[in-house]
Amino acid sequence: MPTLKIDGVEVSVPANTTILEAAKTVGIEVPHYCYHPGLSVVGQCRLCQVDVEKMAKLAIACNTPVADGMVVSTRSPKVEKARRAVLEFYLLNHPLDCPICDKGGECPLQDYTLKYGPGESRSAEEKVQRAKHQVFGPHIVFDAERCILCTRCVRFCREIPGTGELGVFSRGDRSEINLFPGRVLDNAYSGNVIDLCPVGALTSREYRFQSRPWDLVRHTESVCPLCSNGCNVVLDVRHRQKGEELLRIRPRENPAVNRWWMCDEGRFTFQYFSDPARLRAPTWREDGRPVEMGYDDVLLRLARAIRRVVETHGPSAVGCIASSRLTNEELFLIHRFFREILGTPHLDFRVRPVQFQETDASEDGILRRTDKTANSRGARDLHILPGPGGLDVAGMLAAAADGRLKALFVFEEDLVPEFPDRPVFGELSRDVREALGRLELLVASSMFGSETTALAHGVLPALGFGEKEGSFTNFQGRIQKVHRALTPHLASRGLPEALRDLGRDLGRDLGEIEPERVWAAIGEMAGAYQGIAWKDIEPLGLLPQT
């Protein structure tokens, strides 16, 4: 391994490491714009120039491999002058509209200018004016005046999704990023150019003008719940008069999962958290109509109904379908409640055909996967599957239709649209609605009203992934935590609390429900998670050794 000195600090790194990456390993910042570890190196911004002993000219740190015995300075007077010059060049035609720019406050051009740039402009020339807001696609707006032509966005579209919508047009100081004729920046990963842009040139149509970075009071690390890949994300929350609001989801670097990227669906799907149509209070059907009431009232009625079914028909007249959108901890408690406390073998999570395979598949060879739930792997590992003599989802629906199953719990799935005419459901000749309608007791939890909740006797409002603590296991088997970014609505209670209270009403103890304590119990179980402690799972998740 070559050993070199950067600003007097000795660094040993593998051969072919660049000076920029080597400096990073010892915490030395080499400012740069065009370089990004996930993209090809073009060496165009010229900001990362460093002084290398015995080299006549300054070298660009992003493209100069280290050599044994190299002596590098990232702050010699020559470097400082060159850096100041590059920043001065950038600002010649930059509009300096930071006060109204979305990037202001989290802008590398601002940051580097403050740190390394000139305090004043020497330019007496008029600034070049360019188009201020061009809509590039469903999520992206482009401001050509702010652009510093680092070409990260161009390279991203060419190299990661491979769609190549963007190019540099014209030359010299007339150069501008733009769409190729007839193209729209609408690839499934387009939002990443917002993060990549080191200035406020590419901004999010969703987030634009919603907040200043310093208004975002919380940056919660979490995991995207929209497919089995489990892209690591950060949830940005600001306080508003009406309460906390999730305004932005950004990818969080995880080399083993999503590198620096995430898809647009994951990035821009969060408005549902603040949707006024969300179910806020539990309901119980009385005289054929759902009536809102307090949790305790609903749970008492529910306990009574369960007891009646179990006493009349036995525990195997009860079934449970638990979504693989739920966390490992919730699933564990569901397993305990239904298999151990109630004693029914009818438990399953497999609502979609893809969930019947051992693993799903990549949708596009990039990040997106075919299983659109976060935790099928966890559900499988935690045995959310039929026990001995138990029925799967289709079997439970068939049994409901036949009148053999009397009570069914459906946690966060809408069965009606999931089973229109599936082969897996071939044994059921009748309509799902009809099957559900024959149940003596149908309980559903859901964030929103659905065809299933419309048929249910009891409905419990559910929490979204940003409102709870817990973990998901992605398709690789990597256990990753989600954290609470938003305080749930006052009237909403988490599923663990509801199950605990329901257990109590049935005279049974569900045990600890705090995610950390639940995980301790999971870690004691034989299987994939044995011996893993809660604290071992931070922050990039944990892939159990097999």
Next chain:
Amino acid sequence: MDFERILTRYKDIPNYTGTIDEYIAHGGYQALPKALRELEPAQLIEEVKKSGLRGRGGAGFPCGLKWGFIPRDSPKPKYLVCNGDESEPGTFKDRMLIEEEPHQLIEGIAISSYAIGCHLAFIYCRGEFVHGARVLQRALADAYARGYLGKNILGSGFDLDVYVHRGAGAYICGEETGLLESLEGKRGQPRMKPPFPAIAGLYRSPTVVNNVETLSNIPHIVVRGADWYAGIGPSRSAGPRLFSVSGHVERPGNYELPMSITLRELIFEHAGGMRNGRRLKAVIPGGSSAPVLTEQHLDVTMDFESLAAAGSMGGSGGVIVMDDTACMVRVGEIVSRFYHHESCGQCTQCREGTAWLHKVLRRIERGQGRREDLDLLLDVCDNMKGKTICVLSDAAAMPIESYLKHFREEFEAHVRERACPFEGKGAF
């Protein structure tokens, strides 16, 4: 001074039009069979090294050395690309060689391709050379018909195909890696080096890029020998050179001379002296990128080393002569406008710096200059030099620095008088 013209010897032949028959009748296509039959590629490279031939495009890099960088054992195809993009303002000699003696170039390409193991060569022809491109197409067809190109050339077993590719009008496509990008069908912008074209050039394969004039020398070196060639002119700048003389001289044009000639001889003996007998004020000796020289430099010889020692460079051989009617601020404005227009825009210093220089110079020329602008120009030039992927940025900065160095008083006068002192009497 009497000098035997070599590249332009055809000028002495009455009614010569450069057809293949005329070329052969006057000794053409003798070098190619000689090279193919008598010389191994490695010997040929040695011969060119020994001749001392240096690139005529601008940098003056030793030609044989460049060829020697091609890895012979590479499994990839090797390419020869003839740089016929001649775009350096003040330079017009490649155009003449293409239009008037195309077979000399084609013979040079064939021999050079044989030397480096290339079977597919390209002539990247400046887009504006519409006539030149037609001449080349015709000449290539004739060379194919006579067996000087194509399969099994002259029964030697050596194959070579040559294509003409026309540029689309960008100065930067004369920079060798910008040219390669353009030839590959991409946006013409220079590549980071290393890797150099000899290792990863056209289609990331070993590639030699040689100028039209450089390649036109090759047949003569093969026929008459490296020693003969090395004996022409100064030892480190061997061989004849075409100087394109333009500006305020009596007889502008291309002059083929050894590089031992002085600037004074070139202007006053060959180019007929100053127009209307006016006084010489400034000379740009190697294309618009070269720093300016003045009367005091007239006795410098036109070889690469001496011009560098005088603070300028041999560059492309474009000699731009200006008399005392020329306003150097206006010259700066024009030169910087060119680089502003031609910067590819990928490197920050060049993209922004070329524009800034141009705007400041234009302002000074219009009488709106500030005193601090002069030092500002020098500092901007300093910030542009030696810091970018290619040397366009340097090429834009160096001339301006030199104008300020030699003619600072003229810039100051513009600022002081709030007008161009040459207004109404200027040459431009």
